[in-house]
Amino acid sequence: MSRTYVVTGAASGIGKSTSELLTEQGHRVIGTDLRDAEIVADLSTASGREQLVEEVTRVSGGGVDAVLAVAGLATPNAATVAVNFYGTVATLEGLRPLLLRSPSPRAVAVSSMAALFPPDETLLNALLDGSETEAMARAAELEAGDAQRSSLIYGTAKRALSRWIRRQAPTAEWADASIPLNAVAPGVVYTPMTAYIMSDAAARSQVAAMVPMPLNGFFEPRGVATLLAWLTSEDNAHLCGQIIYIDGGSDAVLRGDTVF
Template sequence: MISLKAREAHPAGGKVTARTVLITGGNRGIGYALAEEFVAQGHRVAVTARSGEGPAGCLTVTADVTDGASLDAAYALIEAQLGPVEVVVANAGITRDTLIMRMSDEDFDTVVDTNLGGAFKVVKRATKGMLKARFGRIILISSVVGLYGSAGQVNYSASKSALVGMARSLTRELGSRGITANVVAPGFIETDMTAALPEEQQAEYKRNIPANRFATPSEVAKVVAWLASDDAGYISGAVIPVDGGLGMGH
């Protein structure tokens, strides 16, 4: 069951304005944690997924962010059930890691089309309603790799770095209409992927992180939820790292 009732306050005690929130790739990892956080704060939450389900309390819509027709259908369903999208979090992404000499054109194009092109398609469809309402929160999930770089991730790094230019261009286009656009750049996060790494490799990664640990998905989610709040209305075009200091200075 989808609860449309807003809570009076979030756990910190501040007021929360219930919004209609769309999160892409909300069936696992960071996207799932994002959906859980927004639901907990009393928002009306929809997630897109190519397979699987989002957490309890949200609307899961099957969609492929690279397919404009499937996104049109997803938006129609979300708006019919939850209302116009006021907060969009472009989180869906993929990797196809390999050194550049081995990276095929398809490896590069597929990652960029999903991570960058998918964000563009999702955001573009949300802006019409945001402009009409003169309110909107656009949050693009990048990565520390987008600015820090990583061997074997030319495609992924390029796609995530480009989100910064997108957010800043959106800020200049839409900022006067009450719409903000920001980037959150997570570092290493506790997910099934990092848990599967050998302990020695995990320890090596942690030695390079000043905080000496990986982040939890909920730590990323709380930053994103705050950027979507009324309190963050004067922040736009920013890159907010959630990486324990790994990429500082970049």
């Protein structure tokens, strides 16, 4: 049966690969991005997030079957926090009412194995329990610091997103409404976001040491797309609040038994 999917970040990388896969499967895809998409919206701003919800509501006719919040940045600046956390949360919360029109609603976000790295606790606390103003101010402080401090931005935003998913998934708004809410956490994927790593041998070796992927190493976005497609299919009716690491083994290597 054909379903209607909303995919953010649809113009490149994992979002583009996922959109292509879902289209191949016969589904309708409403793609959103900064450019080259059916709906153009900037998730780093409050107005852009509102525009996304308004346009998806209009284009879809008021109902969708699945929301895939894929859009994200990996730059060491405050914009990464704005898009990766607040943009993703606004997408999921803003489009949740449209999911209620579906007989089999699904929602998924893209986190990262970088969430496993030690975060900046001040930023993390602001994201989860403070205001956007506080979080963005702290992100700006980290951005203005040295490379070690600014490098904390991406992983901290993804850790906050993973925790948000865990907190929200079992609630009345999601689980009691029969909407499975989950996230995937990829390792290093060949996308435009990681192109600078792949083009430099030294950077590639450094990342490989930081992100051990013993099972087949770095991989193409189609691998993540396949998982995202299943998580938002009618077959997935009981996964709730799971952060699924599709990372070639990074989680197992870095955390070992601590997950238990």
